[in-house]
Amino acid sequence: MANAKNAQKAPENFETAMRELEQLIASMENGQMPLEASLQAYQRGAFLVKFCQAQLQAVQEQVKIVEADIVRPFDLNE
Numbered sequence: 001m002a003n004a005k006n007a008q009k010a011p012e013n014f015e016t017a018m019r020e021l022e023q024l025i026a027s028m029e030n031g032q033m034p035l036e037a038s039l040q041a042y043q044r045g046a047f048l049v050k051f052c053q054a055q056l057q058a059v060q061e062q063v064k065i066v067e068a069d070i071v072r073p074f075d076l077n078e
Contacts, residue, residue, distance in 0.1 A: 008047040014055040021048040 011017040024045045028038060 008044065010051060011048065014052060017048045017051050017055070021045055021052070024048070 011020060024041045027033060028041050028045075033041060
């Protein structure tokens, strides 16, 4: 039951996650959140950071694949 309560909804994409994370940070920095709300915001923020890191890792892997196909020694005979 604790897992269902703590389950986080994934954002649509990287940009949405970044916007939400920026809003959470701004809300937390103003110092007006109650303790429980701050904890929830922190947990959501940690989830969003992991989501963004995973998205960036996936893109980095795609770039490596593209670069491996494009970057090759220059051959004058081609």
